[in-house]
Amino acid sequence: MAQTTRPAVWAGQFYPDNPFQLRQIIEEWFAATLSLPSAKNIRAIIVPHAGYIYSGSVAAKAYAQVKSQSISTVIIMGPAHHYGFRGVSIDQDARYQTPLGLIEVDSPWAAKLAQLTGYKTIPQAHKQEHSIEVQLPFIQVAWPQAKIVPVVFGYPRHKDVQKMAKALTKIMANPQVLVVATTDLSHYLPQAKANQVDAQTIKLIENLQAETLLQKATRGENIMCGVGPVSSLLLAAKQLKTSRLHILEYRDSTAGGGPASQVVGYVAATLEISPPSSGGKTEEALTEQEKKELLRLAREAITLFLQNKNPPHYTPSSPRLLEKKGAFVTLHHKGRLRGCIGFIESSLPLYQTVIQAAIYAAVKDVRFNPVSLDELPDVEIEISVLTPLTKITNPAQIQVGRHGLVIEKGRQKGLLLPQVALENGWDRLTFLRRACLKAGLPPNAWRQGAKIFTFEAQVFAEKPKEEA
Template sequence: MSNVSGCREARHAGSWYAASDTQLRTQLEGWLSRCTQQCVAKAIIAPHAGYVYCGSCASHAYQQIDPATIQRVFILGPSHHISLSGCALSSARVYRTPLYDMSIDQEVYRELWQTGTFEHMSLQTDEDEHSLEMQLPLLAKVMESRKDAFSIVPVLVGSLSDGKEREYGQIFSHYLGQQGTLFIISSDFCHWGERFHYTYYDETQGEIYQSIEHLDRLGMAAIEALDPKAFNNYLKDYQNTICGRHPIAILLNAVAALRKNGTSMTFSFLSYVQSSLCYKKHDSSVSYAAGVLTTS
């Protein structure tokens, strides 16, 4: 990989998704064409695994984005490689994808720095983090007609306390309430199996994979209720291994702040799949869900 100063490269291209722009476009167009636009997204939750596993699922959320209305896109993804107690901002100025480059909104970054609550993310950490990168090709494809007319605001989210989730939710509510702004929350759902150190199984639900889906849908119901307290209680009760739980909680707290001021919002999940179906304790799987937040 070449080292371009101030530019975050597409490190996972060629392994997690196609490196060829032609092949990638064809793949993304195929998935998106099989999804219907049901609403106009204000925010989406989308998975971040290899596209062979979750690309079709994620496309259900991305199909709800109206490019004509978007000027700025926040991307909140969990940190998989470094320990963070807060949120971190990129040291890059541009993100590179196989389709085209995206500019990071330096004006918004300055505003976020001024809050005194954000940390620096090194370029190495940024390039290693797939939770941010895996959202970029789908976003690039959906926004291709306006590729020079929008900016992005990538944010790496650490292991936050309930209080910090509320604090960041309050900060981001200012932007969520603005016209022309979209939020992408990057998250997979249950990581089940011994290799993930999580084997919760409710035998009353049937097979293991059915128990996993029931478990995930309990959390999805709390999200659809837009209730940050219910979501946090759910996580404490079941310890479900939702890797983007903190970015999701930030979104829920941002929505809660806006709703106090009279803003009406709804959230709906559009797709749910598992990477494989678990029947035995030695099996493993990761769940993926795609959902959309709309204003009403």
């Protein structure tokens, strides 16, 4: 039997029907979103499904957190708005059209979910449903090859939520499957009341209170339209026990120009699942004592060099400081940058790398005059210890706030530390352009053959004098 194609019913109403405009706005939202430094192993997100003018940027914040992960299948759970029924419908064999092209249903995963829950396809539930459709362009931009499993919830019932939650606990073990639960919050209340109700609802979501949300909704309380999808996800998260839910943003429809007398609320959240311990060796963070030792050593190195041009003779107390690592030393004077030099990779032990970087930052950064002994007491020292470089081919893998960047083309190379993007409020695109400029390359060189490397850093600094 030929695979059916569901047309883009809501293009031009809920979101742009022009493919270039649609892709551009989503890419801009993604680029403007700061990734959580700690975000990893995200298995599910909660997003709204209103018109993009109202809630698109909120939804983008959740998708952007997962964009760097390798996702092959997205299970989208939304509430029914246009066809009334009881139970749950799982579309098992179709293609969905959007202005960006076709996106296929992952039939094997849909069949597996149907087998685990006992639910089948109710075609009428999917024909007009916008809560699923408005998610598709985000998925197509983030993961062009991904397939979907559309799931529509009818009138919310406790047994449906339990069945779906049980199935999700098994499915979310797969890191290439993302679960999307979509809901809007309170509908058409005055803004002050809506914000108050939504704050209480968000607190329940944050604390994984699926049962309470379901009870409120079945009593007819105006808290959210997608209580079935959200409660199923939260109940599964609670059963998994190793999950953490992060609320990313709350906004109401007034931000998109809607009237304050009739407000709809929107929330974005991510759900992380901690993987089981593999027993493998991971790179350990420096201890507080080791950080203090390196900071003292950096100051001593600068002081001795300014006094007699000699570096200190030193034997570190910790064997960890004998490991070969790259490091940068950054100097600030009264809140302003005073020097920054380091080594991406080093053949020297860490403590010697810090000694050399500290001296070079003080006297060899060509952007500044050498630091003098008189001003040294007012100079604050910051050290960044680097992980090895990782070459990437997909810029979406860059997590602003977590990754530093190295851009390289020919003999030209530029580095920006992770903290630089956060300190300047840069998004991913600006970070890439600035790294290109640092390398002496055109700002779009990262699109034109330049190699992109990421790294992470342990960053620590001296305490200001008033705190010392």
